[in-house]
Amino acid sequence: MQEIENRHIDLAPEGEREEVKQIFERKGFEGEELNRIVELITEDRERWVQTMLMDEYGLPHAVRSPWIAALCTFTAFLICGLAPLLPYLFGSERSLTMSVLLTGIVFFVIGSVKSRWSTSSWWHSGFTTLAVGVIAGSIAYFTGVMIKRLLG
Numbered sequence: 001m002q003e004i005e006n007r008h009i010d011l012a013p014e015g016e017r018e019e020v021k022q023i024f025e026r027k028g029f030e031g032e033e034l035n036r037i038v039e040l041i042t043e044d045r046e047r048w049v050q051t052m053l054m055d056e057y058g059l060p061h062a063v064r065s066p067w068i069a070a071l072c073t074f075t076a077f078l079i080c081g082l083a084p085l086l087p088y089l090f091g092s093e094r095s096l097t098m099s100v101l102l103t104g105i106v107f108f109v110i111g112s113v114k115s116r117w118s119t120s121s122w123w124h125s126g127f128t129t130l131a132v133g134v135i136a137g138s139i140a141y142f143t144g145v146m147i148k149r150l151l152g
Contacts, residue, residue, distance in 0.1 A: 001059065005052045009045065016052070017042050023055045080106050100137075107133035 009016050021038045029037055042048050053059045083106040087098035111129025115122040 001053055001057055002049055005049045005056075006045075008052075009048065013042075016048070019056065020048070020051060023051070080110065103133070103137065104130055 005016075017038060020041050021034060024034055024037050040047075041051050050061065054061060083102040084099040086102060087095040092098050107130045108126040112122040112126035114129060115125035118125060120128070
């Protein structure tokens, strides 16, 4: 992406300046203040490219470590994946019911946390994620029932 933006600046600098202007107009700047911002950003090529990458492509300013991302994902899967197993590990009389309930809570919490990075409210995001989980879980359960009937 950085190479693309550098090429665009080389080939059509005025068009790229106009894009910077439009970005900051959408952020509410106007008049002399807007012109000064465009001037400040475009006088430093690295700042110009970074502005375009962040505001045009939505890329983060700093790239996070893929190892940390992998470790966080693994940990989340491990913790969240334990939820449906816990009732069975503790020998609950109503293991299936407790498993479904715990899994539903985990889906709702995941959706609620996810709302921090979206425009949805926490409860809407929570219920949407819960609904997707219920649909996916139901499909998996009924697929298992069908396979058991076919083989049994």
